[in-house]
Amino acid sequence: MQPLMRKFVRDSRKTLIWTAIGVGVYVAMIMSFFPTIAEQGDQFNEILETYPEEIIATFYSGDIADFKIDDPAIFLQTEAVIWIILIMGGMITQQVLGGTINAERENKMDLLLSLPVSRREVLLGRVVNSAVFSLVGLTAIFLPVVLVQPFMESFHIAPDKLALGIYTGFFLLMVQASLTFALTSISPSHTRWAGPLAFTYFFGAYLLMAFAPSIDWIDTISPLFIFKYYNMAEIINNGLEMTDVLVMAVVSVALLGVAFWRFEKKEIAV
Amino acid sequence: MTHTVVSINNLTCRYGDFTAVKDLSFEVNQGEIFGFLGPNGAGKTTTLRTMMDFIRPDGGSIEVFGIDTRAEPEAIKARVGFLSSELVLWENWNGEQYIRWLEKVRHKPMLEEAQRLAQLLDFEMKRSLQGMSTGMKRKIGVIAALAHKPELLILDEPSIGLDPLMQQVFEELMIEVREEGRTVLLSSHDLSEVEAICDRVAIIREGELQTVENVANLTRLAFRWMNLTFKDEAAPIEGFDRINGVTDISTENGELRMRVSGDADMDTLIKHIAQYPVKDLQFDHPTLEEIFLTYYGREA
Incomplete structure (x- = not known):
């Protein structure tokens, strides 16, 4: 099991390192704008109030009445975290596809499964790799904020709240990874719908969430969208909603259960 | 065991x-x-x-x-x-x-x-x-x-x-x-x-x-294709068809081609070929399809 995990992590280490560096630099750069935003907070908020709700909701999935751009948590959420989560979600989806259904098509899965390792171990190795990728990416958001904020008087988020806010994003990313694992385990490798469906769900859910405040039917189905359950700024400012975490955890475990069950029965590369 | x-x-x-x-x-x-x-x-x-x-x-x-x-x-x-x-x-x-x-x-x-x-x-x-x-x-x-x-x-x-x-x-x-x-x-x-x-x-x-x-x-059951080219003369078919295990004899562009089964009378075949001045002799392996057909007694 360990050699498998080490191999999977090793295979993605360059992507992991450069993603972490990129995310870290981006967060530090975005934070450097905050003193200006804080100084002119009233003007910025006035301008933002004139924006349609849908646009604000694109950045901020919480209660729009609470939206203040000079709030450090909301600033970090809207200017960095939401985008990084979107990028990481896309990368994890691609990584899962590469490690499962694409590996089947490229005959790499044959090579792995010709060794005395179980299918469960192979899939578990891939899941651990997605978890490591998520945690490293989230740490790349957390560390620059912790390191930079002592030098910025106007920006302060307690490190424990910051950690809770950022690392809860792990559940969101794992739901997306689990969904992709489930879809790739269900779909025969000659079909091409698992990837598009996984990407459509993730980015579609994000975009539709923006219209939930103003379109009733979208609002009705919004519990199906993963972004409804995670907003870093709300966690930092109002505390963690355990129900949201539970929903994400249960959905993720259920989807992984489907993935393991179906992968065990799957005809590889057929 | x-x-x-x-x-x-x-x-x-x-x-x-x-x-x-x-x-x-x-x-x-x-x-x-x-x-x-x-x-x-x-x-x-x-x-x-x-x-x-x-x-x-x-x-x-x-x-x-x-x-x-x-x-x-x-x-x-x-x-x-x-x-x-x-x-x-x-x-x-x-x-x-x-x-x-x-x-x-x-x-x-x-x-x-x-x-x-x-x-x-x-x-x-x-x-x-x-x-x-x-x-x-x-x-x-x-x-x-x-x-x-x-x-x-x-x-x-x-x-x-x-x-x-x-x-x-x-x-x-x-x-x-x-x-x-x-x-x-x-x-x-x-x-x-x-x-x-x-x-x-x-x-x-x-x-x-x-x-x-x-x-x-x-x-033994399989066969080979024998391709023969002779010096200065047209390929002689006569006599080959009477040799055991030699079938499907044909000529094309001066080359004599015949099917030689695994249990053919090779001694007679070689002696018969030796009567003529041989320029070149080549064997082709049969295709799998030809072997299958041989197995089932059908004509290739």
């Missing part, structure tokens, strides 16, 4: 409406090199992939070392070396790194044997796998399959991409494996390859087993 290493019982595999393997049964015994022969698309790879538990049978079963492949695939794979027909490697490693990783997965020392095999196959273990030719990748595939000294080797079209010299080294390696009492099951669509090293052969066509034969019998 002969032990059965592989036992395939009424195996049926379907892809949707298409039946790739129909009611296939044969056994492979310990210490033999067993050829699994058939044209492309006959169901060879499907059978081997089912043995490795990559795909699941729609009917029947396979036992390897007396263990059902569905029940304990990992226990079987620990004792098997497998080479896929479409070998794809992780290219971010070199050969040595790959073998060291396999040692950890298999919990067996492999590097020393891998280095010996690499020397025989003229493979550079420290060279990156990235950008290697098909033949070179095939070599590391063979090394990885052999280096843990498996009791059973399952090789799907193993000689694809190997040059004739390496093909010979490969054949010697297979004979070495047999001499150590280990077993080889290899698939091929090339009769000459199977003839060279296999003890027995199963022939599969359109998913159905045609026969399981000793290679010696197959060679």
Whole structure:
């Protein structure tokens, strides 16, 4: 099991390192704008109030009445975290596809499964790799904020709240990874719908969430969208909603259960 | 006493409406090199992939070392070396790194044997796998399959991409494996390859087993095409048609072509040819299709 995990992590280490560096630099750069935003907070908020709700909701999935751009948590959420989560979600989806259904098509899965390792171990190795990728990416958001904020008087988020806010994003990313694992385990490798469906769900859910405040039917189905359950700024400012975490955890475990069950029965590369 | 290493019982595999393997049964015994022969698309790879538990049978079963492949695939794979027909490697490693990783997965020392095999196959273990030719990748595939000294080797079209010299080294390696009492099951669509090293052969066509034969019998039953060119004169047909085992005589562009069966009266044939000034003589191996047709007494 360990050699498998080490191999999977090793295979993605360059992507992991450069993603972490990129995310870290981006967060530090975005934070450097905050003193200006804080100084002119009233003007910025006035301008933002004139924006349609849908646009604000694109950045901020919480209660729009609470939206203040000079709030450090909301600033970090809207200017960095939401985008990084979107990028990481896309990368994890691609990584899962590469490690499962694409590996089947490229005959790499044959090579792995010709060794005395179980299918469960192979899939578990891939899941651990997605978890490591998520945690490293989230740490790349957390560390620059912790390191930079002592030098910025106007920006302060307690490190424990910051950690809770950022690392809860792990559940969101794992739901997306689990969904992709489930879809790739269900779909025969000659079909091409698992990837598009996984990407459509993730980015579609994000975009539709923006219209939930103003379109009733979208609002009705919004519990199906993963972004409804995670907003870093709300966690930092109002505390963690355990129900949201539970929903994400249960959905993720259920989807992984489907993935393991179906992968065990799957005809590889057929 | 002969032990059965592989036992395939009424195996049926379907892809949707298409039946790739129909009611296939044969056994492979310990210490033999067993050829699994058939044209492309006959169901060879499907059978081997089912043995490795990559795909699941729609009917029947396979036992390897007396263990059902569905029940304990990992226990079987620990004792098997497998080479896929479409070998794809992780290219971010070199050969040595790959073998060291396999040692950890298999919990067996492999590097020393891998280095010996690499020397025989003229493979550079420290060279990156990235950008290697098909033949070179095939070599590391063979090394990885052999280096843990498996009791059973399952090789799907193993000689694809190997040059004739390496093909010979490969054949010697297979004979070495047999001499150590280990077993080889290899698939091929090339009769000459199977003839060279296999003890027995199963022939599969359109998913159905045609026969399981000793290679010696197959060679006897098989035939070759003889092509003769004579100096300064038109090809003489007369007399050839009366020789036992010589049929289908034709001439084209001054060349005399005839079908010579495995049990033909070669002495008479050679003496008859010797009456004429021969410029060139060549043999062509029959295609698998021609062998199948011979088996079933139909005209090619």
